[in-house]
Amino acid sequence: MANPSAVCNGHLHHHHHQKQNNLLKSGISKKNGITKGMKKNGVSNGTVYKKTFIEHFEQAPMYVAVFTVVGFAVGTIFGYLRDFMRAWGLEKRHIAAEREQQKDFVPLYQDFENFYTRNLYLRIRDNWNRPICSVPGPQFDLMERVTDDYNWTFRFTGRTIKNVINMGSYNYLGFAETDVNALKTVTIELEKYGTGVCSTRQEMGTLDKHVELEKLVATFLGVEDAMVFGMGFATNSMNIPALVGKGCLILSDELNHTSLVLGARLSGATIRIFKHNNMQSLEKLLRDAIIYGQPRTHRAWRKIIILVEGIYSMEGSIVRLPEIVSLKNKYKAYLYLDEAHSIGAVGATGRGVVEYFGMSPDDVDVLMGTFTKSFGAAGGYIAGKKGLVDFLRTHSHSAVYATSMCPPVAEQIIRAMKCLMGLDGTTQGLQRVRQLEKNTRYFRRKLHEMGFIIYGNDDSPVVPLLLYMPGKIGAFARRMLEKNIGVVVVGFPATPITESRARFCVSAAHTREMLDTVLNALDELGDFLHLKYSRYSKSAHPELYEESRLELED
Numbered sequence: 001m002a003n004p005s006a007v008c009n010g011h012l013h014h015h016h017h018q019k020q021n022n023l024l025k026s027g028i029s030k031k032n033g034i035t036k037g038m039k040k041n042g043v044s045n046g047t048v049y050k051k052t053f054i055e056h057f058e059q060a061p062m063y064v065a066v067f068t069v070v071g072f073a074v075g076t077i078f079g080y081l082r083d084f085m086r087a088w089g090l091e092k093r094h095i096a097a098e099r100e101q102q103k104d105f106v107p108l109y110q111d112f113e114n115f116y117t118r119n120l121y122l123r124i125r126d127n128w129n130r131p132i133c134s135v136p137g138p139q140f141d142l143m144e145r146v147t148d149d150y151n152w153t154f155r156f157t158g159r160t161i162k163n164v165i166n167m168g169s170y171n172y173l174g175f176a177e178t179d180v181n182a183l184k185t186v187t188i189e190l191e192k193y194g195t196g197v198c199s200t201r202q203e204m205g206t207l208d209k210h211v212e213l214e215k216l217v218a219t220f221l222g223v224e225d226a227m228v229f230g231m232g233f234a235t236n237s238m239n240i241p242a243l244v245g246k247g248c249l250i251l252s253d254e255l256n257h258t259s260l261v262l263g264a265r266l267s268g269a270t271i272r273i274f275k276h277n278n279m280q281s282l283e284k285l286l287r288d289a290i291i292y293g294q295p296r297t298h299r300a301w302r303k304i305i306i307l308v309e310g311i312y313s314m315e316g317s318i319v320r321l322p323e324i325v326s327l328k329n330k331y332k333a334y335l336y337l338d339e340a341h342s343i344g345a346v347g348a349t350g351r352g353v354v355e356y357f358g359m360s361p362d363d364v365d366v367l368m369g370t371f372t373k374s375f376g377a378a379g380g381y382i383a384g385k386k387g388l389v390d391f392l393r394t395h396s397h398s399a400v401y402a403t404s405m406c407p408p409v410a411e412q413i414i415r416a417m418k419c420l421m422g423l424d425g426t427t428q429g430l431q432r433v434r435q436l437e438k439n440t441r442y443f444r445r446k447l448h449e450m451g452f453i454i455y456g457n458d459d460s461p462v463v464p465l466l467l468y469m470p471g472k473i474g475a476f477a478r479r480m481l482e483k484n485i486g487v488v489v490v491g492f493p494a495t496p497i498t499e500s501r502a503r504f505c506v507s508a509a510h511t512r513e514m515l516d517t518v519l520n521a522l523d524e525l526g527d528f529l530h531l532k533y534s535r536y537s538k539s540a541h542p543e544l545y546e547e548s549r550l551e552l553e554d
Contacts, residue, residue, distance in 0.1 A: 310342025316456020344374025
């Protein structure tokens, strides 16, 4: 495998060109050894897995798709009707409008671009941006609000809705907590350092806590070095442009997070999209990149980098890492792995999808993750070879321009990570990982048995439940809140227009009683709203799940 430090900008042109020529001489039409195995809902399993790799993407019955499209069509027709009424003064305009003095200017507010927001989103707007007034643990408190003008504006009633079961926060391991003993070290650091650093990493913003955290992250991941950043989103969007640029090729999964998409666009590199977790699509793009090179000149690409996520946050699917590593090794590409949702959440000891598949961290050239989810903190990291991290320390936009991570946040990450590694003298971290796994499998299995269509991998704590029809988005979230359950509902443009869904995030902090309460409410609501679309629901007979994980063949 090529030296991962060579992924740094400007270090790969001759190196990659030479390997492309060698690959062409050896014959690119040769199969890469990944063969089709077991299929589950159209997802094939390659022979690189010892055990079955099961992901669910069941298609809805045809009538559901038809009624979903009809629902959006009816909403669109009424939207145009109401816009007509507003234009003629028959209905009050609540939206931002151009001043009369600027009527000859190019419009600052594009009416048609906001059509969906104005006429469809606003009907169910009360299901988002709800203010929480407690720690987002397994339960939280919610500030009650009401609207008097159909969601254009809200007012608070002064009442607090107590002990709402939290099924929406990314608190996978339960480290979002307020226990005084658990946060003792964080309190000490807060008193010692204060709340802010007021400088960038390259100036006066590198503290001993940052150095300690980076060494701990590298040890936790089993890599040479790591660098931490104050914002998870910026970890992707500000570091990808430092690694690739003009003359480089980015191969990006079609369902990658916006931070990866933005980073790719800012880099100036050529971007090509492959179908989600589809190895045939990825290999075709890799093969074409080797054969044809850059447009017009047909020169070899300076470097080719594959961008993927560990767990996809809207689909609940897990990256097919062994097959991607096999392809990137065959075609001498580089791999950038975003473990925002998977670090801490999967793997026998919470070390992400690399551990989940029994692989080596050296198989991935750039390891990225965030501390905003499993660690109950903020920020992100880039890890890998020392040459890569040293390059980013001087070329990363986040390192040069962004304020450093505040010390109490760094300490929160350190205490959570030490707990996972057992360095706190307890097995509590391992217990949290195992409890998350049990809760995830239990919750997913019960939803399958009830007849809901859910997406994703059986081991993913991100559980999307398909709602489809636009009218059911608001009804679902409101009814669940009435039962003291907080859920996240997602629709267009975050998902395809016909695949609206509720997204549950399972936590190790959820008790079996909490999950049963949610499941009972879902069972009742699924019948009331007719959401049980699955034609492949499992038997109600309990299944035995093995504790062992997927591993690569020797």
